[in-house]
Amino acid sequence: MGLVYWIHCNETNQNYIGSTTYSLNKRINEHIKESYKYSSKPIIDRNNYSVSILEDNINKDILKVREQFYMDCCDNLLNIYRANGVDEVKKKKTLAKAYHNYWINHKEEINKKKGIKITCECGSVYRKSGKSQHIKTKKHLDFVAS
Ligand SMILES: [Zn+2]
Secondary structure: EEEEEEEEOOOOOOOOEEEEOHHHHHHHHHHOOEEEEEEEHHHHHHHOEEEEEEEEEEEEEHHHHHHHHHHHOOOOOOOEEEEEEOOOOHHHHHHHHEEEEEEEEEEEEEHHHHHHEOOOOOOEEEEEEHHHOOOHHHHOOOOOOH
């Protein structure tokens, strides 16, 4: 059994919705002691908030669904993640952006690495980026087979 709780900032009207299968006190203590771990941090840091139980005695199997239900109803929410885990699309977009930025910043370095010439045991010279193509060439295959 679990419950869905609501942390509300009395100053800014920001909200945080969470769920737990422990007692509410234990869960709120985690928010306080390890505030850096949670997106509720701004509310906890201001230390002027109220905590309420939105629903109690929820079956564990539907706890995350109920949490998400309240998150969808609530405005001014601080929660970063959806109740059922990280939003996969959002995660992929963030990663793609990070890779793109890395490429922009290291473009020359990456191209240089790709352009390094390698002399193969078969006697051919190929660019590093062309290795997968080279190892399929007749000359290379003949060398490997001999
Ligand atoms: Zn070769």
